[in-house]
Amino acid sequence: MFEQIAFYLFSILTIGLFLVTVLSNNILYAMTSLASGMVLISGFFFLSGADFLGVVQLIVYVGAVMALYAFGMMFFNVTKTIKENNTSNVLVFVLGVSIALLMVIMFAAPISPEVIFASVQPEPNTTNPEAVGLVLFTKYLVPFEVAAVMLLIAMIGGIILAGKKMDQSLTKTDDENITQKDIK
Amino acid sequence: MIGLNHYLIVAGLLFAIGLIGVIRRRNLLMLFFATEIMLNAANVAFAAISHYYNDLSGQMFAFFIVAIAASEVAIGLGLLILVYKKQGTLDLDDLATMKG
Numbered sequence: 344m345f346e347q348i349a350f351y352l353f354s355i356l357t358i359g360l361f362l363v364t365v366l367s368n369n370i371l372y373a374m375t376s377l378a379s380g381m382v383l384i385s386g387f388f389f390l391s392g393a394d395f396l397g398v399v400q401l402i403v404y405v406g407a408v409m410a411l412y413a414f415g416m417m418f419f420n421v422t423k424t425i426k427e428n429n430t431s432n433v434l435v436f437v438l439g440v441s442i443a444l445l446m447v448i449m450f451a452a453p454i455s456p457e458v459i460f461a462s463v464q465p466e467p468n469t470t471n472p473e474a475v476g477l478v479l480f481t482k483y484l485v486p487f488e489v490a491a492v493m494l495l496i497a498m499i500g501g502i503i504l505a506g507k508k509m510d511q512s513l514t515k516t517d518d519e520n521i522t523q524k525d526i527k
Numbered sequence: 528m529i530g531l532n533h534y535l536i537v538a539g540l541l542f543a544i545g546l547i548g549v550i551r552r553r554n555l556l557m558l559f560f561a562t563e564i565m566l567n568a569a570n571v572a573f574a575a576i577s578h579y580y581n582d583l584s585g586q587m588f589a590f591f592i593v594a595i596a597a598s599e600v601a602i603g604l605g606l607l608i609l610v611y612k613k614q615g616t617l618d619l620d621d622l623a624t625m626k627g
Contacts (some may be wrong), residue, residue: 439547461582497598504605
């Protein structure tokens with residue numbers, strides 16, 4: 344009963360918030376609704392028993408990714424509403440939904456539910472974080488290490504890309520000056 | 528009772544919303560938001576399948592998707608800042624300089 348109420352509440356709210364993200368013309372509105380949608384997505388994870396994944400979603404997306412976006416937005420002029428040369432909405436909606444449907448049919452239709460079997464079952468009498476840890480550090484150890492190296496590379500790349508000429512203010516100086524200097 | 532199909536339908540709807548955003552948007556930052564939505568829709572589907580088949584592989588893949596999304600945002604925002612410094616705009620139509 345409560346599971347159903349929670350599921351429908353979460354799904355309606357996430358779909359509405361992500362629609363605001365996609366359709367809004369104000370970057371601040373889009374980012375706020377994206378962050379609250381991420382919080383509600385973690386509700387789906389808690390509902391489907393993936394407690395650790397829900398906590399990771401809260402920490403990584405709502406904590407780190409949204410903070411990074413908010414930080415990155417300080418470099419751009421976000422107070423004005425952005426003007427976009429949008430294509431017709433009906434065409435975009437029809438195209439988007441039909442492409443998503445086509446991909447589902449292409450990838451999911453050949454898989455019949457009978458041939459799917461659980462290959463990595465959780466250990467009996469363990470909570471979800473325990474079971475995740477046991478699997479992550481045994482069977483998925485190499486991908487875990489590769490992901491760690493990838494995150495380190497991404498961090499170094501982010502610092503090197505964004506760290507150049509940090510002493511110049513982008514919003515206060517004229518855009519023309521910086522463009523001219525950068526080209527030379 | 529909430530079945531697997533309910534979760535998959537919601538994940539498909541979220542993915543379609545993200546895809547609509549990718550097609551419709553002309554601002555690079557908004558394009559990044561739309562890709563985040565698509566990655567999250569895939570995560571919801573993975574977690575639900577992992578729950579209903581009592582298999583932890585789905586959650587593992589969701590973890591790696593989260594890690595990839597985090598590094599994508601770090602690199603992508605660095606590139607966006609560089610583009611904004613050079614061009615002064617994030618609009619895709621203004622960035623299209625290779626006109627044939």
